[in-house]
Structure formats: structure tokens, C-alpha cells
Amino acid sequence: MSKPVEVNDSSFDQMVLQSKTPVLVDFWAAWCGPCRMVAPIVEELAGEYEGKVTVVKLNVDENPKTASQYGVMSIPTLLVFKDGAPVSNIVGFRPKAELKRNLDDVL
């Protein structure tokens, strides 16, 4: 089972923007309760969409540059990047079925 990989300000370009497959980025921080609610679902999505979607996590506390560049002002935020640009934006906790629908829509 594939697990979400941590990305940071310096690896973001290569890991996300240059990625050949779509990338789901989970913007999170340790102090954020709803981020904990999303985390197990994001982990399951990494397994279920293995090969189709790369799933990564970005800690906004340690990587403020990327968070601010994409206007993240609320966490958890899930952004899907395709060909280097964000194509979907989900703010706050959503059930897994809704996240899957959202991913399927942009694939």
C-alpha cells in the first residue's frame, strides 16, 4: 500500500508541479483537529488511487511559502494539482465518498 509522502517548500516543484500524474496535496498542521480527521482518509486514498494519483502532505507550519502561494488560509485544505496547476480545492473535513467523487471528477 502506498502511503502519503511529506513534501516541503523546496521539494514542492519537483514532487507536485513537475509530476506526470495528478497530485493530491493535504495541507495540514499538528495543532489542527480536523486535519487529524482527514489524515486516515487521505492515507486510504493513497492506497486506493495508487498509480493514478500521487498523494502527498505538506505541513503549513514548516512550509509557509507554499501554503501562502496557493492562498491556503484554512486547514485542512486538499488541493489536486494536474500538469502543475491546482484543479480542485476542498476546504475542511469531508466524508471519504465526497473526496473520491472529487478525485474521480478531475482524473
Next chain:
Amino acid sequence: MLKKREYDVVIIGGGPAGLTAGIYAARARLKSLLVERGAMGGLIINAGVVENYPGFPDGINGLELADAMQRQAVKFGLETLIAEVTGLEVKDEQKVVQTGEGDVTAGAVIVAGGSDRVKLGVPGEEEFTGRGVAYCAVCDGYFYRDIPVAVAGGGNAAMNEALELTKFASRVTVIHRRDELRATKILQERALADPKIEFLWNTVVEAIEGEDTVKRLRLKNVPTGEKSTLDISGIFVAVGFRPNTDYLKKIIHLADNGTIITNEKMETDVPGIYAAGDIRSGSIRQVAAAVGDGAVAAIYAERYIAAK
């Protein structure tokens, strides 16, 4: 995926009420499953520090308290499933809990699904959610460092949000539709004494406006009808809660506000279905009360199953 899908007790919701029910049910050696849509802990994981739960004189971080309750329940044999509950059916005396991961059956069900923040319901709120409209100061206060923000509401949640935001924001403006707060006295005292917090009384938000992000609020004074604007880049909404009972309407008797009506045994009007915590009519929405409800519900659920 679950191996066996038949349980004595299925608990819906992993907050303090559900986890306490889980501890009691598991210790009663009932085969017990707790279904939670995200992470265990319920609303306390957004709370920052919990100061009024006995046993923790210095307060305890909500995430830590949630983790501890979960470990305690799992230690005694509670099984857990991460899934959204979508329906509940009663077939003869069996209860069928429908989830995003399939159905599970139970002899008794304890509904402890809590409640979620309600939205203000004004123009701009949806559009700017995550772009200046927020619902969790512990989560998002960080993004509002050294700038002014607003809080809508006058209860405990609103005062907690305002006090949390003083750690980050340059000024916090509380917008409240009444001329007095409903929050518990100690929170009122702290908020009213805080030099960073100011109050706009008798005022409601009519619209949230901006471009990429929030720029201003359109306000109305309730008694006079006088309109005004407030230039601000963030608003935290804490105006109330809504019970997570939409899927139960046709099954259980609900109060007009959607909460579940129970008796002192936490029984609903359906035999074998119990409710506990914030989802109950008349709940005082406190961890201590939710924990008590969970224990009561589990003990009567155990007796119900034993009598069958």
C-alpha cells in the same frame, strides 16, 4: 474491511460520549463496534485546551484527551471503523447500520454522532470559506497573524474562538446579535477584560464581501436597522451547532431542532436505540455530560441485550 459484521452494540460517533459508551460496552464483554467518520475525539479535537473536565487541574489538550479516551476503549476490546454512517434501519429487533463501508448489524445502537458548526447563511460565506471565512480558530488562527479578524457569535464557542485568536490577530471584533453574552461567566470575564477583543453588540452580519479573499463585512444593527461596513480580512463563525441526525428522521422521534429525544436511560422511542452526548435534546454540550451520557447509554444497552 470488517470480517464479521454482526455486533452486540454499534456506537455511532467517536467523541467523548461514544468512546465512553465503548469503554463500558467493551468491559461488559459485548462485541462492540464504534463507527467514526474521521478521527476519534469529536468536537474536543478543535478545542485547544479543555479546562473544565475533572481530573486535569492544569487543563488538557483536546487532542491528547481524545487519544487517551480512544486508547482506553480499544484496550478493552472496542473495534473501530472509519466510515460515514448513511442510514439506520430496524428489521425485527435487529438494527442495521448503513455505512460508506457497507452494512453492520447490531442488537443495540448508541447514537453519539454529536453536532457540527452551523453556518451564518449569508451571501459570501460559501464563496469565501477558506479564503477568510473560517470555523476553527485553533486550526486557522495561524493564518491571521498581526491582522484584525472578526468572530460572529456570543456563546462559549465564540468566546473560545475570540480568546484563541488573540494569540495571533492584532485585534478581534466580536459581532453578537444580542446585547449580552450567553457564554459561561469565566469565559465572559476573560473576553470582556481582554484588551485585544472589542464587541459590536446587537449586530448581525448580512454579507461577506471581498475579491480573492474577504475584504469587508456588511453589518446591521438589530434594533435600529442601521447598516454599516467593517473592513476586515477574516471572520470566524461560531453561531451555533446542528445535530448530525439527518439520516435518522424517519427512524427516531426527533425534536424540532433535530436533536434526539431520550429519557433518563438515554433510550429513544425505538427499543434498543440509545442516544448520548451533544446529539441529545437538552444536552449542555460539555465533555463531562457527554461522558456521563455514554456510560448510561452503554449500561442500559447491555441490560437490553441481556434481556432479549
